[in-house]
Amino acid sequence: ACEPRKFGYAIVGLGNYAINQILPAFSECQHACVTALVSGNKEKSNRIAEQYGIEKSHLYSYEDFDKIADDPEIDAVYIILPNSLHAEFTIRAFKAGKHVLCEKPMAVTVEECQNMIKAGKEAGKKLMIGYRCHFDPVTQKAISIACGDQLGKLKIIETTNAQMLNPTDSAGQWRLNKKLAGGGSLIDNGIYGINGSRYLLNEDPIEVKATFVPTDNPIFKEVEDRILWAMFYRSGVVSHGICSYSTNVTSHFSLIGDKATLLLDPATTYWANKVSLRQSMHHISSFKSTFKFDQLNQFSAQLDHLPISIARKSETLATGEEGMQDLRLIKAIYEAAYNNSSVST
Ligand code: NDP
Structure with missing residues (x-):
């Protein structure tokens, strides 16, 4: 109680x-x-x-x-x-x-x-x-920079999300089972890059291309290890993402505009995220500023957000519609990879 x-x-x-x-x-x-x-x-x-x-x-x-x-x-x-x-x-x-x-x-x-x-x-x-990253001040800062004019015209987004899956622990076992997991690294890790591209860009793609990266590791019988995708946007931005279940843990986003680059590295960890802005100076050296924050517990903020939203009668920052849109894009990526074709979204 x-x-x-x-x-x-x-x-x-x-x-x-x-x-x-x-x-x-x-x-x-x-x-x-x-x-x-x-x-x-x-x-x-x-x-x-x-x-x-x-x-x-x-x-x-x-x-x-x-x-x-x-x-x-x-x-x-x-x-x-x-x-x-x-x-x-x-x-x-x-x-x-x-x-x-x-x-x-x-x-x-x-x-x-x-x-x-x-x-x-x-x-x-x-x-x-x-989607706990919404409650991380690092993500919030990155969104405010991406929405402003510091990056210039945004052209490219890169996302990488990876971890080493352990097939012997219980969390590894269901993640390797297609029926329980619904997919492999894309639905588990790559989803951070998909959701992240959407909250940073505030735009949905119109076309997706993708390919599975072959593996000879026998644990990946039912679900994918690595998958690589590209997404094309009406604004002219292109994003490319990769995710993996067989590499060192990595979460990296970069947003590249014609004036500056926004780096999130790591981008989606529990406690250690960092955001910085890199601007070219005279085409040779580059100036990098990293923003500092007090450490905030994103899990507690997420747990508090639901009752706060209910009391205010407002939408949460992570609605079911947001979750469904990510699933639509995941489905489009799988379809593009299976059929080796472009998929309109
Ligand atoms: P675990 O395997 O560690 O835990 C899942 C729990 O679900 C089990 O301990 C078990 O609890 C229960 N369960 C019920 N039925 C089954 C079943 N058939 N097979 C296995 N477990 C079952 O997984 P995680 O905690 O890593 O992941 C759980 C969910 O949380 C996933 O959807 C994952 O994507 C998400 N997640 C999100 C993260 C984030 O940062 N937002 C981070 C990690 C996970 P019990 O023994 O009590 O019945």
Whole structure:
């Protein structure tokens, strides 16, 4: 239980991200607290409930999840399950009369996204997607620079998102399973580059080209390791992105205009993001300024954002429509790569 004025979340799925990033972040929230847990592992959920002072009467399994409808301490559920379960639990939560914060990717198909949005509208509840970078001051600074005139005419966006997937840990296992993950590095990592290009450019592409990068690593039987794409925009900008499941962890964005380059490196980590602006001087040397920020807990800010948006009756910074648009682009990239063709978006 938490102070009654605070907004209560049920955390659904007690995996790496829930345990190591989200649950600890409640201690820095002003408006939100954790009031319930949903898990397939009773022993783990009992242990975590004790750690966070959650009463046993607020512990649920996936089977009795719908009973959350009768739990007044739950205002919203935060879905942190494997990707293919996001749609089912979002729709069940809306039917139970709760708001939903759902992890990225929003779902594994565009149709699922449409059903999730529809269920939220029918329930009169909010759907927010876990695009935590919106709550990072580094991203906010980058968006303000990208929207201004410091870069000149924007021409190129580059994004790289990579990590080394471990096939022996549980998070690695479902990510390698097409049915549970919905795709490989693109839907898991590359999505940061797709969403990032969209929030930095504030424009959607009109055409996509893509190719899978071949691999002889036998763990990639069902999902891709590396995929490379290009997106073309009406404004004349071109973006190119790559993502990987078999390399050193990397998250890098650059926006290249005719006056300056904006660099985010790293761009989408939990704590260490950096933004800098590079301008050419006399075509030879370059002047680089890196902006400094106080470290802000993006997870706590994200958790607080949903109750704040509900109270203000305003849209969240990461709506279901945003999540669905990323899924549309992911689908276009896969289609372009499978058919070795351009896809209009
Ligand atoms: P984990 O594998 O660590 O955790 C997933 C949890 O889901 C499991 O621990 C389990 O919890 C539950 N679960 C229910 N059914 C299954 C199943 N069939 N197979 C495996 N697990 C199942 O994954 P992550 O925490 O890394 O990722 C979870 C979600 O969060 C994903 O959608 C991912 O994209 C997203 N994510 C987002 C991040 C971000 O920065 N925004 C970072 C990392 C992940 P239990 O034992 O309690 O039932």
